[in-house]
Amino acid sequence: MAASEFDPVTYNRAAWDRLVEREDEWSRPVSPDVIARAREGDWSIVVVGHEPVPRAWLPSDLTGVRVLGLAAGGGQQGPVLAAAGAAVTVFDNSPRQLGQDEAVAGREGLQLRTVLGDMRDLSAFEDASFDVIIHPVSNVFCPDIASVWSESFRVLRDGGILLSGFMNPDVFIFDEAALDQGDLIVRHQLPFSSLDLPEPERQRIYGDDPIMYSHSLTEQIGGQLAAGFTLTHLSEAPHHADATARYLSAYIATRAVRPHRAP
Secondary structure, eight states, X not given: OOGGGOOHHHHHHHHHHHHHHTXXXXXXXXXXXXXXXXXXXXXXXXXXXXXXXXXXXXXSOOTTOEEEEETOOSSSHHHHHHHTTOEEEEEESOHHHHHHHHHHHHHHTOOEEEXXXXXXXXXXXXXXXXXXXXXXXXXXXXXXXXXXHHHHHHHEEEEEEEEEEEXXXXXXXXXXXXXXXXXXXXXXXXXXXXXXXXXXHHHHHHXXXXXXXXXXXXXXIIHHHHHTOEEEEEEEXXXXXXXXXXXXOOEEEEXXXXXXXXX
């Protein structure tokens, strides 16, 4: 696969649609019980692995809060927040992922909007359209992320909150096939993309899964700061499903705020 001719948006759109068909864990809609509890105020969401976001990172009352689930399809975060009272829009590159949110909304009688698109281009939304953005681990499927942060900054109101989850780039130095066997073998230089592997090897390890890209902490945390955000909180978590959990935190979650502009 020639990188110069590759369209990651089109490829990963089809790849995520396939993962929905295979019932990937990040495409399994929440249950009626989860929605019922959220309506009673007992709710949580994740942006990294299986670690719930601290409730203090979000407004205490979500009633009417305008939330954008950015690259957050799959019928998970969006429906929970809608059941808790938020006005939710879910934006994702995969029609089938958005279909999971629509299915939960239909099943539970929730008001929830879905929009198809590339996370780097939020031109579907006007400036200051949202109070909160929920951006779970997904920039790993995007080749360049500076515009993800600048567009997020633009569509948030002053004082708006950005909750992001992303991968520690260090996990990409390891040989993926060895990781599947529980072994950590350093092999790759950073930045890494699965697209850069020889095609037979990529097919053997990743098959038709989405193409993945590492992003440095400068790009992920520094990129938020460069876009104008103020970082207020950061937490780390081990990967829930591979050998790196024994040695390092594979996941990072951040809370950032768009500062109020001077009058």
